Amino acid sequence: MKKKIIITGGTTGIGFACASYLLKNGYEVIITGKSEKNLKNAIEKLDNKVAGYLCDISDLAAIDEFVNSIKEKFGKIDGVFINAGIFKSVSFENTTEELFDETLNTNFKGSFFTIQKFIPILNNPASIVLNTSIVVDKAFLNTSIYTASKAALESICKVLNLELASKGIRINIISPGVTESPIQQKSGMTDEAIKDLLHHFSSTSPLGRIVKPDDIAPILEFLVSEKSIVLRNEKIIVDGGSTL
Numbered sequence: 517m518k519k520k521i522i523i524t525g526g527t528t529g530i531g532f533a534c535a536s537y538l539l540k541n542g543y544e545v546i547i548t549g550k551s552e553k554n555l556k557n558a559i560e561k562l563d564n565k566v567a568g569y570l571c572d573i574s575d576l577a578a579i580d581e582f583v584n585s586i587k588e589k590f591g592k593i594d595g596v597f598i599n600a601g602i603f604k605s606v607s608f609e610n611t612t613e614e615l616f617d618e619t620l621n622t623n624f625k626g627s628f629f630t631i632q633k634f635i636p637i638l639n640n641p642a643s644i645v646l647n648t649s650i651v652v653d654k655a656f657l658n659t660s661i662y663t664a665s666k667a668a669l670e671s672i673c674k675v676l677n678l679e680l681a682s683k684g685i686r687i688n689i690i691s692p693g694v695t696e697s698p699i700q701q702k703s704g705m706t707d708e709a710i711k712d713l714l715h716h717f718s719s720t721s722p723l724g725r726i727v728k729p730d731d732i733a734p735i736l737e738f739l740v741s742e743k744s745i746v747l748r749n750e751k752i753i754v755d756g757g758s759t760l
């Protein structure tokens with residue numbers, strides 16, 4: 517039977533590339549997003565082979581509704597990629613309470629409760645993969661609240677591996693470097709600043725080019741498959757060596 521994998525924020529960028537890769541490799545894939553237009557586009561681009569749900573991850577009632585729909589339609593699930601997230605480029609001094617709440621509610625609170633609410637419908641074994649970021653390990657300007665949200669997400673990984681072990685649930689981390697995706701256009705950075713950022717990481721990383729969403733997909737496949745069954749709290753940094 518095909519393994520069933522949920523990808524939160526599977527409509528664009530990294531989540532979309534992962535959905536496409538898992539589909540091609542024999543998985544049943546369920547994606548979520550916040551924007552109806554992006555969700556519709558993604559499902560069409562994936563030839564209607566994925567199930568898609570609108571679920572604003574920062575809304576706990578929406579997560580409940582989503583998990584109930586999955587339970588009714590698919591029964592038990594084998595893996596969840598906690599990928600939905602936002603980034604706004606703002607200095608520490610200019611970070612407003614609104615941005616603080618929006619970032620933490622999406623990247624941390626939404627992720628925290630999505631994991632919690634999925635536990636009853638996860639198979640044994642099941643794999644949860646957290647998408648964090650290299651900002652946790654290396655300081656980048658204008659990322660204080662984003663960094664806090666991703667560090668918070670990483671911080672629960674060890675605890676969950678202990679608490680959920682008896683249910684056969686394991687949790688690992690993908691920590692991408694700067695990856696070319698729509699997130700940059702949504703960040704509030706100017707086109708010039710985005711160009712400079714991507715150029716900097718293309719020209720200075722040992723990989724010799726910028727990381728693309730397609731680079732991350734096989735790593736996710738490894739972590740949701742039983743090839744990685746012995747891994748717990750492993751963090752795979754996918755940055756082409758840019759933080760070396």
Ligand SMILES: NC(=O)c1ccc[n+]([C@@H]2O[C@H](COP(=O)([O-])OP(=O)(O)OC[C@H]3O[C@@H](n4cnc5c(N)ncnc54)[C@H](OP(=O)(O)O)[C@@H]3O)[C@@H](O)[C@H]2O)c1
Pocket residue numbers: 524525526527528529530531548549550551552554555571572573574599600601602603622647648649650691692693694695696697698699700702729
């Ligand atoms: N690109 C990078 O350089 C980079 C580096 C390290 C880590 N990451 C992480 O990778 C993840 C994916 O980012 P990406 O680069 O692929 O960017 P992206 O193309 O902007 O993808 C973000 C995804 O998250 C969804 N999303 C955002 N807010 C949501 C919400 N409240 N509820 C449900 N879905 C929501 C988006 O859906 P809608 O379009 O419907 O809003 C979209 O599907 C993020 O967690 C990001 O922090 C990215």
